[in-house]
Amino acid sequence: MCGIAGYLAFQGFEPDSARRTLKAMCDSIQHRGPDAEGLFVDGGSGVALGHRRLSIVDLSETGAQPMDSPSGRFTIVYNGEIYGFLELRQQLMDLGVSLRGTSDTEVLLAAMDLWGVHKALELSHGMFAFAVYDRKQNRVVFARDRLGKKPLYIGLKSSKLLFGSELKALRAHPEFGAPAACPRAQAQYVRYGFVPAPLSIYRDVIKLPAGTLVEVQLDAPPTSADALSERIESFWDLRQCAAEGLAEPYENEDHALKAIEAELGRAVQDRMVADVPVGTFLSGGIDSTLITAIMQEQAPSKVTSFTVRFEDKDLNEADHAAAIASYLGTNHHEVTATPRMAFDLLDSLPAVYDEPFADPSAIPTLLVSQLAQRQLKVVLSGDGGDESFGGYERYARMLAMQKLAQKLPRPAAAAIASAPGGVSKAIMSVLRPALPGSMREQMTPDRLSKVADIVRHPDLRSRYNSMFSLWEPSAALRAQVNDTGVYRARDLPDGLSDTDTMMMLDSGIYLPEGILVKVDRASMSVGLEVRAPLLDDRVVAAAWRSPNTLRYNGKVGKVALRQLVDKRIPKSLYDRPKQGFGVPMNEWLRGPLKEVAQSVFSGDSTVCEIFDPALLQRRWREHLDGSRNWGPHLWFVLAYSFWHRRWMQ
Template sequence: MCGIYGQTGKAPFADTRALCSARDTMLHRGPDAAGEWLSSDRQVFLAHRRLSILDLSELANQPMSDASGQFVIVFNGEIYNYLDIRNELVELGYSFRSQSDTEVVLQSYRQWGRDCVSRFNGMFAFAIYDCSRQEIFLARDRAGEKPLYYSNHAGVFCFASELKAIMSRSDFTREIEPEALDCYLNFGYVPGELCILRHVSKLSPAHAMLYRRSDGLCRVWRYWSPPEAPLVSEQASAVDEQALLEEFEEILCDSVKRQLVADVPVGVLLSGGIDSSLVTAMAVRSSNRVKTFNVRFPGYGSHDETEHARLVAGHFATDHIELAAGDTTPELLPRLAAQYDEPINDSSMIPTFLVCQLVRQHCTVALGGDGGDELFGGYPGYSYFSHMDELMVHVPTTLRRIIGSISEKFLPVGLKGRNWFMSADIDFSSEVPKSLLLFEKSARERLLPGLHAGYAERLWRERTAFQTNLVERYTRTDFANYMAEDILVKVDRASMLNSIEMRAPFLDYRMIEFAYGKVPAFLKADARQKKIFLKKAARRLLPEKLDIQRKQGFSIPLQQWLRQPEWKNAIHDVLLASAGIFSRSEVKKLLRDSCSLINNAERLFALTLFELWRRHYGISLPNS
């Protein structure tokens, strides 16, 4: 895993020290080596920070040029099928100087051009400069595991793995993009190509881009989409479950086998849940010495799954290591706010960071179970809203609209069940409820007077998957939004801050295509249960004594923390400071309305992280 940076403009670079400083804002992404490349006309600069995973020699350092010197690459990620592609290229007459997957990507571009990206099975974000055509080709993996920001403004084009590198430019104006802020306050993240800062965009997952220096043209296109849902009836007898389970097992086994390949120590994060346990089950088929890690958090009580992880590890005879995290204090928040340089509202970034910090002491690469919930219907909302859909069929549309309207106007923000009641008036045949809604339109307008709220709702409708089945629509929408913009961002930034590479076997594109193209929705979730298919797989592959029906999922006791003086004072100091941008009266109301039935902890966390981030980087509001 690495950090990449590139910049080009109309004038030659007289000095590259500032450009190297931009690269080095991402030192944590690549502590092992650093490199830079400057074109002969001194107008194109590429830079790289390396975390050595494959081929630890200097031959694999970047930026990397081909033998002719025409093509230069900076690459972040891993290509899990690189040996297959390498062998194919060797048969075509190509030779290689290193054993790295980076060189395979570079030679693939020479052979197949822009179409090469469709051949890669992995997580990646990379840029290749063609010195002859004076074009930069950029691409990002299908799920969005690896980040890529870019800016094309005022005659300067630049790109980076993290936003902080772009912000380091002395000529860059750090100003909020209002539409992105509207989305953050609604979703808790900034979706799609939007970025929290003006004049910056994200290259969306499964997209590629071409920048042409001659006229500054930027062309972006999608190179991959999830397959259409299977055309099957809602009857189990119409589906060969046995065949599906066998295919699932075959894909996951091969995915894990490929992702265990590294020239540094590799482990598996074993929480004791279904997803990570299945990864462990496949890992022991490919290696006779698998290291598994489980991290305990003191005071988590019912959230502690140590015994379940120990059961799975014992069953598969892994080299199991149990680690204990220390107490968590609010002093960690400014560090995380600085690292998540495009804010997300996910308090589980705290335990994720601590897990990565502990596991990094033992290995450089770790496999996890991310993606299983979105692909196979693992979130509680899939079942809840399926049940709600069944009920609402019998409720007149007018009454549903009244329920939704009254809930929004009269029920206090944070009241348990408020978001569910507000969802009563949605069209379950075409829409997706927002169970994780932070602030609705009216609340956002009160919280930040002057914000023209409403863009988030329009964008949500545009980004909702077009599927007739609710579960199919919901899981695909989460895959493209919540997973890509929250879950994977959280994991990437937390792991990279600790210089550890996280891999996700469930996000092998073959597994994604299998889940969405072959497994019918009724085998994912219904009104009574969730994760149906994976539980069937678990009964085949995991220990019989493992309780796969238990309530799973990891969260921190944030509401309890915010009642403690240390945390409460820290939140107060940030949100009620004179420099704060949010309405003090609305913030005080959120702080005051806290009891067993009202929980605004996540909302307060979202506002606090945003303010810490804004102040750390000196971000201004438009026209401020």
Template sequence: MCGIAGWLGRKIDTDCSSEILRRLTHRGPDGKGEWMSGGVWFGHRRLAVLDLTPDGRQPMISASGRYVLTYNGEVYNYQELRGELEQAGVTFRGHSDTEVVLAACEYWGIELALARFEGMFAFSLYDTLEHVLWLARDPLGIKPLYYAARGNEFAFASELQALQPLPWLDDSIDSAALYAYFRYLCVPAPASILRGARKLPSGSLLRRDAEGIQIICYWDAEAHARAARKDPLQMSFAAAADELEVRLRRSVRLHMQSDVPYGAFLSGGVDSSTIVALMQAESARPVKTFSIGFTDISHDESRYARAVAEHLGTDHHELILNAEDVPALIPMVASFYDEPFADGSSIPTFLVSKFAREQVTVSLSGDGGDELFGGYPRYFWASRIEKWRNRLTRPGAKLTAGILKSVPNVFWDHVVNPLSGHRYGGATGLSDRIRRFSAYLGCPRERAYAMTMSAWPHPEELIGDVEGVLGADAVSYPDLNWAEEMMLVDQGNYLQDDILTKVDRASMAVSLEARVPLLTHSLVEWSWRVPLHFKLAEKGDQGKLLLKEVLYRHVPKELIERPKQGFGMPMAKWLRGPLRDWAESLLGASDLIAAGLNSAPVRKAWAEHLSGEDRLSRLWSVLMYLQWRQNWEKGRKACVA
């Protein structure tokens, strides 16, 4: 894993390019490299994982001297590709996947090479003969890549804050991106929070030459999903589980390739337990596993992770934290995200990454299982809600939704939930699920996803009306089953813009390479061939049936079966306690107005939260935006200094 950057322009400011590279040091503490020719500069910060010798250094020049590569990530099937290239007469001087990526692009051409790569990556390739620049990002968007263009100037970097030193960067706020952020708690690709910068979308290739910029989609989730649905698996549930295990074992085995110590995050949930179980099955020695816990039992899953680790015989390490120690970290963790980002689980993700980095340089993670195999409650409740909507008719559904919303949260959480044996409460409480259920009932299907996923259902209350829509607001697939539609929307938006962004920034802040074996494009494509009833139970609160079948071959069911609990902390309570002074310092009416926000709805939400209502999502999105503005302004002043 590394940090990459580049700048093409009439005159490269070397002081500026040095500052760009310095800002990526945390992504690559093991060394740096630069290449410059005429009006082209490439920079690279190295986190050495494969081929620790100087042969793996970057930027790397091809054997012919025509191409220059700066590359971040891993192509896990590089040894297989190297074998093909060697048979074709290509020679290699080292053993890194970087050299294979470069040789593959030169031999097959970049588009054909991308079709063969299986991994996570973001890279730039410069053709010194044709004077063409290429940028590429992996199919799932696991690795980030930002770019900015203005006139004859063009630059790119692994992180947005690395582009801030550019004297020509337009860093005014993109209002459409801000609107989407207040809805979904993150800024969706291809936008960035700045008008003058963009994210390269997942599965995309950018070409820049004398004619301008062209973006090519080389891998499309929707196209693969639709093709796979026309060719569903024709086999039993048990046979499908056999095939899934074979595919997962191969992916896990490839993701374990490393010349430095590696381990895995383990929460004790389905996804991380499956990855660890298969890692241990592929390893001759105990795999290092890492988990964190809290003295507050309501937000502590460490006992579940410990039980799974003991059963599998891993070399398990856990860190138990006092809740009082965490709030002070929040402003610091916010600084790792170079755009506003309001997923509260970013804090425990950072903490477990920091803990793991004390012993390993690479850690495998179970991210992606929910989106591929149906783990979120909204998936397995979707068809039932649709039936209710049809039975009630639209007016009846709206009336029922209104009645459900009028019932106090305390009734759902402290009366109904205990009576139902806590089967439906999940991580956020039964009242939260009832609120989401009501939103599904009370609005048209095409608006249901946005309304239930929104922090602010109507962001125009904060920033006024904006032109254009981004992220999940811009896509819908009404011809699909409702659950499948939400899975596809999540895979193209929530997974890339929230989950993978969180994991990348939290892990790279401590120079840890996080790998996600569930998210190879071949496995995603195969998952769409799996019949929906192999993923979701027709009755009950159950998803990920096929993935669980694989897991239960290695770990007893009783160690896993329990209500789904998110990787979070008691943030709502902390805002009324140890975080209150920090929040008050940001939420003053004048501060809100200065940030371009309407203060009235924010102050109202703050008062309601202090009185006992839960307004965490709304407030956290505002707080993280305001904290980001402070951090960005500090970065701007550092550039001037």
């Protein structure tokens, strides 16, 4: 696990100057690889490849990068891990390939030598992003793993191509200059709280999407970032994986459950391969509990586990995690996320995330990463279970809203969505009896307004997009942008059920652009590698081959994972409502964050040059007087303001 950076100067460059520039780019992401640095500079070709190393597999110099392939054709800088690489290594050696060390990087390069870049990617299962210089074809190939665990930014500046694991690496190049924000990216951000690939927050920089590669010929440079984006091609497609799984399902539930357990057991075992100790994040939920249980079964000694304790009882799962850890016999540690600790991290969030990023759970994720890194370099996590196995509670809510949409005329829904707080309370008292039972007891005026805003849309895709959209860009932003939202625009296979459609959208958008961004930047900011067995592509494929009754059965999700946990621990230890991993943002904005927020929403803030100040101030007043809860919406703006202050002023 490492950080990569570099650039291509298509007219060549002076090597000494290039080396200084490359070192500055690598220094900016030293936190991703604090153990060592490696630089490759070829003035004639104009290729500069830099690497920061976090030593986990093959700690010797034979694992150092940049690394040449056995034939000398390829030179790579690579961030990530290839799981099951020892089997691929043996396969190569059986074919007569001579290897010096035991690193997965060397195995990946040898596979490229023997079979080419595309075939090597097909054989490589894991999390990775890399840039590889191919001398024979005079090109550089960039690639990113199937599910999007590892990031890769690519930008065009002053006739040079810049790349890196994080945007700060590109900014460290002297010709990056003063960046301009991308209006489309701003529109996506105010909807979702993140910027989805291939967009980045900057006009002339793209993010390589999950499961794709792009080739750059050194004698035919791309003319713009948009032109480069059009040349991106997939080497693995989640849509095809799902379509094939649904077309060729397992014979029955028993067969499917055994296949899932076998694939997951292998995935955990593969991710425990390291030349340093490996621990685990244990929140007490189904996913992390299952991963920790399987890991403890396979480990020769006690596994070290970590969790976050919250002072807010509605958010706290630490007691449950401690009970599970005691039952499994792990060496358990926890950190308490106090409001003071969280506020102390606010100023560091823009530096950690580079782009505006509004998931409040980034704060506890950063805290637990800091806790784990004090003892270990590698942990396993339970990320990925919700998306492949139907675990999100919003699936049940959305299906209930599908039924409500058949009863509530769209004009009436639109009127309710735009009603003031007091009117919403009166409307709610009238409509409550007509709501589905699953929604009736939890309904508040705020939730009623959001529900009405969702059901006023004409179809599932539009409604799900609305569920994720906190701000409508046309209302929130001063500049008008033609944006429909990626949840509506993303291509999907035909014949998906409503639940499958939502799972597919979450797997392709929310997972790589939200969840995995949060975990990667938080963990790597302190030099910690996080491995996610449930994100093994073969586990994902097994999930899509399974009957719906083992994923979301209409009442509960993650049925298969629940059954696998049942085999390992008493149900009383884990069977409870999901609490999430967030912070009490509504209360914080009325309390300890009030002064900071007031300065942003006062009308004098730079943010009010981007957002509609009248809308911001109205929602801020409503939030303060308690007539509405606008906490998540206002946090989106605050997070943007923190980012803007750090990177654009």
